[in-house]
Amino acid sequence: MSRNAAQWTQKPKLPSTHYVDTRIYTDEQIFREEQEKIFNQCWIIACHESEVPNPYDYRTFNHPGGEPIFIMRGDDMKVRAFYNICPHRGNILLYDPVGNAKRVTCIFHAWSFDCKGSCTDISRGTEGYQNRLSKDDVGLREVRAEIGFGGFVWVNIDDGACTLKEYIGDALGLLEPTMEQPMEVFHYHKAIVNTNYKLWHDTNSEFYHDYMHYFNRITGMMQPGYFDRKYVGYPNGHASVGSMSIKYDAYDGGEQRGLGWPGLAPGGWILVDVFPGMTYNLRTSVMRIDTSIPLGPNKVMIEFRGLGLKSDTPEQRAERIRDHNTIWGPFGRNLHEDLLGVHGQGLAMREMTDSKWVIHGREESSTIHDEIGMRHFYAEWGRRMGRKAYDPMAESRPAAAA
Numbered sequence: 001m002s003r004n005a006a007q008w009t010q011k012p013k014l015p016s017t018h019y020v021d022t023r024i025y026t027d028e029q030i031f032r033e034e035q036e037k038i039f040n041q042c043w044i045i046a047c048h049e050s051e052v053p054n055p056y057d058y059r060t061f062n063h064p065g066g067e068p069i070f071i072m073r074g075d076d077m078k079v080r081a082f083y084n085i086c087p088h089r090g091n092i093l094l095y096d097p098v099g100n101a102k103r104v105t106c107i108f109h110a111w112s113f114d115c116k117g118s119c120t121d122i123s124r125g126t127e128g129y130q131n132r133l134s135k136d137d138v139g140l141r142e143v144r145a146e147i148g149f150g151g152f153v154w155v156n157i158d159d160g161a162c163t164l165k166e167y168i169g170d171a172l173g174l175l176e177p178t179m180e181q182p183m184e185v186f187h188y189h190k191a192i193v194n195t196n197y198k199l200w201h202d203t204n205s206e207f208y209h210d211y212m213h214y215f216n217r218i219t220g221m222m223q224p225g226y227f228d229r230k231y232v233g234y235p236n237g238h239a240s241v242g243s244m245s246i247k248y249d250a251y252d253g254g255e256q257r258g259l260g261w262p263g264l265a266p267g268g269w270i271l272v273d274v275f276p277g278m279t280y281n282l283r284t285s286v287m288r289i290d291t292s293i294p295l296g297p298n299k300v301m302i303e304f305r306g307l308g309l310k311s312d313t314p315e316q317r318a319e320r321i322r323d324h325n326t327i328w329g330p331f332g333r334n335l336h337e338d339l340l341g342v343h344g345q346g347l348a349m350r351e352m353t354d355s356k357w358v359i360h361g362r363e364e365s366s367t368i369h370d371e372i373g374m375r376h377f378y379a380e381w382g383r384r385m386g387r388k389a390y391d392p393m394a395e396s397r398p399a400a401a402a
């Protein structure tokens with residue numbers, strides 16, 4: 001039976017933890033608040049250490065809190081992060097996504113900075129500022145940066161936030177044995193989608209949508225063990241899904257995939273969602289990392305990185321690249337099916353004016369099709385935002401301590 005206008009706007013007959021109000025995906029004010037209360041207080045992956053291997057290598061990063069940032073390896077080999085903003089008149093310092101620079105010189109009035117963020121030169125400084133302004137007063141804004149959990153460079157805008165280790169807790173424990181050897185990024189691409197960043201993270205947090213994936217439907221879902229995979233939630237909104245073996249050769253002409261990954265069972269799969277928008281996805285022979293960077297309430301840039309082991313032989317690397325790109329990367333169909341799903345949600349929600357609901361109500365003993373992952377995320381989202389995901393426009397409370 002279809003529903004009329006009044007019925008359409010009625011709340012679902014489920015507990016309030018089991019649905020969300022779609023305005024959390026579309027409202028501009030909520031988005032600004034998320035930047036301030038979530039993205040500017042959480043640890044975020046900016047890049048991987050293998051992307052800045054040498055002294056003075058840098059990589060720019062569009063921080064989801066809104067600030068442009070760059071990561072640079074110093075002459076002491078330490079990796080640091082800075083606002084990519086000139087302290088003089090606020091110009092962007094580095095435009096290229098990657099490069100190597102012994103000194104960073106602003107194109108506007110030629111002030112220079114070194115790899116530790118110190119100002120090393122103010123052009124015609126004494127003539128213009130006499131002794132009223134010291135180079136020490138105009139260094140770059142350093143952002144906390146730590147390398148960890150597989151060699152990723154994490155940043156946190158909040159100088160008072162907990163350590164990265166405290167933030168992650170045990171959430172990446174399942175992956176720990178698989179990340180003992182140094183990794184290396186061999187693939188990077190990004191997708192910009194007109195949808196809310198949480199819808200992408202939601203899709204990485206529920207596997208009921210395996211019905212959308214042709215290959216998963218005809219292989220993974222048919223295999224014993226698929227419905228036994230457990231979803232586990234951790235403090236700070238993170239969640240993991242345990243391993244199962246997938247016979248990818250079922251749609252690969254029967255060819256056996258010999259190349260595995262140290263610490264992972266053959267054909268294994270471990271996925272960890274890190275709050276608020278990062279996913280580790282280790283499958284068979286390749287690690288894929290997704291990082292969601294919201295550009296507005298209904299626009300997200302998703303960065304995808306494929307990683308292998310630094311110790312790979314050329315043959316092993318070629319196989320990992322092939323596995324990644326033809327199955328889980330840009331030339332496979334899974335990724336595009338996922339993107340199609342969240343693109344459709346963005347299309348449906350962008351002009352929505354009457355309140356509607358998105359249901360997160362499946363309960364299947366915390367196994368793979370249980371929507372506990374999304375519910376776990378929104379409990380943390382609500383705690384940090386001081387808002388309820390099912391009633392976001394109710395008067396907001398002060399956000400919980402980060």
Ligand code: FES
Binds near residue numbers: 091107109111
């Ligand atoms: S804005 Fe950078 S030197 Fe003036």
Ligand SMILES: [Fe+2]
Binds near residue numbers: 203334
């Ligand atoms: Fe998917």
